[in-house]
Amino acid sequence: MTETAPALAETDSAAVAAALASLRPEEVAASRAILVREGLLGPDGHVSYFGLLEQDKRTLLAPGARPEPRRFRAMLVDFGTGASHDVVVCPAEDRLVSVVELDPADGQVPVVLAEFGLVEEIVHQDERWRAAMAKRGLTDLTTLRVNPLSAGAPATDEAGRRIQRCFTFVQKTPDDLGWAHPVDGVTVMVDVVTREVLDVIDYVDLPVPQEDGNFHLPEWVGKPERAGLKPIEITQPEGPSFTIDENGVLDWLGWRLQVSFDQREGLVFHNVSIADDGVQRPVLYRASIAEMMVPYGDPSPQRWFQNFFDCGEYLLGGFANSLELGCDCVGDITYLDATLADNAGNVRVIPQAICIHEEDAGILWKHFDNWNGSSDSRRNRRLVVSFFVTVGNYDYGFYWYFSLDGNIELEVKATGVVFTSAYPGPGYAYASELAPGLGAPYHQHLFSARLDTMIDGTVNAVDELEAALVPRGPANPTGTGITQTVTRLRTEKEAQRMADNAKNRVWLISNPERQNRLGGDVGYVLYPEGKPALLADEQSDIHQRATYSAKHLWVTAYEPSELYPAGDFVNMHPGGAGLPKWTAADRDVDGADIVLWHTFGLTHFPRIEDWPVMPVDSAGFTLKPHGFFGANPTLDIPETVGDHCAPGDGGHEHHGHEHHGHEGHGA
Known part of the structure; x- marks a missing residue:
């Protein structure tokens, strides 16, 4: 045991x-x-x-x-x-x-599904909106889709109201992709409680783009399917190498973690640990994506407010897809359902919301030694726990990877349809042109990973590690010296940091009460991708509401009520909640029970190739053991023996092999 x-x-x-x-x-x-x-x-x-x-x-x-x-x-x-x-x-x-x-002044509860259908019904009855549409030759209401959007920071005359700001799109037929035909320049403000249109503002009359984007219709694509793709079959004739119990506790080749699901955050992991010489050693107490925000960078009057908090305003986990074998996941798959509550408070089950499987991850380690003639290599594999959501136009896949060497990675895959606009004309500074007259505003996707660390226990500390050139001098006479600087982040204000790839800046989370066999503190390192954080002025509404996204790293003292980096009630909140409010106390985080908040994401300047459906773009981070083990923890991984690489044959001879099917199963 x-x-x-x-x-x-x-x-x-x-x-x-x-x-x-x-x-x-x-x-x-x-x-x-x-x-x-x-x-x-x-x-x-x-x-x-x-x-x-x-x-x-x-x-x-x-x-x-x-x-x-x-x-x-x-x-x-x-x-x-x-x-x-x-x-x-x-x-x-x-x-x-x-x-x-x-108090409505402190924000509203998240958007509920009933508001989506309600808003279109209300807007369709408003004479001001109808007049704006008629001016553009749009009189068939059955083709006009009203897109309700979170309102952002409330204006002075909107205080206390529950508002949606709305754009309009033309959907020519029930099969048509409405995102191809934005009716740009008209914004409608709707109070969903009083069920009234507060205002219709017709800012500018831009032509409605006419070219269709119906990628989902084979006849629209206009060319035959690409030939020559041979099948790739992934089989595990003996089944997967993991087990999972009724509480979601999953064991896989030394890893143990509990999988659960939340309507706001989606996947949540608890008590993540890895075995080391027969001892199960904790790494994380809790891990999740606590917020995700998409700020749009077009400051025009009709778009200044366009910033979406997909967790805090829309409850991202509730939009999880039901996954399908061979489409969303490939191989021997274990699916888990997600149990939630619907807007009436009744039980709602999303079948097959979570996908769990193993996958080959290439070479784990390899060496041919010129002195002793030995040649050894091992293949890596990783446990993948994932889910996919569709929030409006975008689709996001969240893939958590747990590897044999102790690494933990998160990869977010963004796809779907970009949010469209009319394109004002050549040289417009805030959007790309995707098709004739069709624009896509520049924007970002900024995620906040909440990592409640527990590196061999709840007493942890964070050091910032950087590569540094040593000045030429007595200690470095040749000028070739390279070293690493270590800076302890002792308080919450000191621990508000930006990534810097030019200095190879990373953050080491260690346990000062537990040492490895060489006497150093055991630890894990957070490797950021170092892409841009929030690109908005500090005095802007969105910066005030999403201050968390302006720093790549925050470290806070553990407090169970501090779960969401932009605060509990993001919808129509004026700003200042969450991390900036909590860290004003500047609590001690040096050798304490701490939580790391890591901002990462994409800055998207849409390309022609992103239309009409966007190929996956990805972002994420990695956690790697650093002095956590006494040596390479994968020396016990057995040599891979398969049809294509038999021991001693150099792996060059091609052998025939038989395909074994093994269907995915539910858990």
Whole structure:
């Protein structure tokens, strides 16, 4: 039996896993019954968010402690009264734990699905909007799609209202891709509670692009499918190398991690650990994407507000796709369903929302030695846990990789359809032209990974490591000396950092209470990609609302209520919440229970090749062990023996082989 690291050895791992597991249908149903009984969920009420309110890890992981009854957080909005509530309910005790009515000045609960259809119905009845459309020769309402968008920071006369700002697109037929035909220059403001159009502003009359973009219709593509693609078959005749239990605890070749799912964050991992000489050593207590924001860089009057918080405003996890074998995932696949609550508070299940599989990852290590004549190599493989979402026009795949050598990587794959506009003309500074008269504003996709680290325990510290040239002198007479500088980040303000690839800047998370066999602190290094952070003026609305995205790294002292880097209620929040508010206290993070927040993402200047559907573009980060192990942890990986590379034959002889099919299965 595998042992557990001393820091957590006295906890009941099965009880902890049960306390942190994904939602159970009976818990959703029981919570809804309490909300209805207590008068919080009436005929006009909507459940915006429903999720597990996790117990403070300091009590949950305390030696000998037993988990408390599970509690759940619900964010509610009533379209009859306009009131919103932040509620905690405990179905095991059949009671409300707390109820807070929100002040609209502090933001709104996230957007609910009912608002999407409601807004189009309201706008279609407005004479001002109809007049703006008629001016452009658009009179067939059945072809006009109204696209409701989060409103951004509220204007002075919008304070306290729940608003959507709307654009219009032409969808010529039910099969047509409406994104090809934006009706640019007209913005509509809708109050979804009072169900009224507050204003219709016709800024500029730009021609509606006419060329279709129906990539999904074979007849539109206009050319035969590319010939010559031979099948690639991925088989595991003996099944996968991992197991997973009823609480989502997954074991794979030394790795152990708990997989769960949240309506706001999507995939959430708890208690990620890796085996080392028979001891299960913790690396992360909790990991997720806590926010994702897409700021658009066109400052024109009709677009200045266009910035979307896909987690905080739209609840990204709720838009998870049901995945399909051979399309979204290939090989021997284990799928997990996601249990959520719908806007009525009833149980909603997304079948096959999570994909788990193994994949070959190329060479792990290799060496041919000229002195002793030995030749050895090992192949790498990785465990992949992923999900895909569609939020409006964009589709995002989130792929977490766990490798044999202890590496953890996240790759976000962005695809789908770019957000379109009319193109004002040659030389326009804030958009690309994709097709005749069709533009796509420049924009960014900025993610915040929340990494609650637990490197061999909860006492961790962060050092900034940089490559440095040593000045010529007595210690470096030839001028060829290269060294690495180490700077301890001791407080929350010191730990607000930017990546710098020119200096090979990385961040080492270590445990000062645990040393490796050479006497150094055990640790993991966060390797950032170092792409641009938020490109917006510090005084801009979006900078105030998304301050988290202006730095690549933040480090905070652990506080269980601090979950979202832009604050709990991002929708129509004026700004200043989340990380800038928490870190104003400048708490000590040197040898403490800490959380890292890493901003990464894409800065997208759309290309012609991104239309009408965008090939995948990706961003992410890597965590690598650094002094965590005593040596290469993969020396025990057996030599690969297969049809194409037999021991001693140099791997050059081609052998015939048989294909073995093994279908994916559910869990």
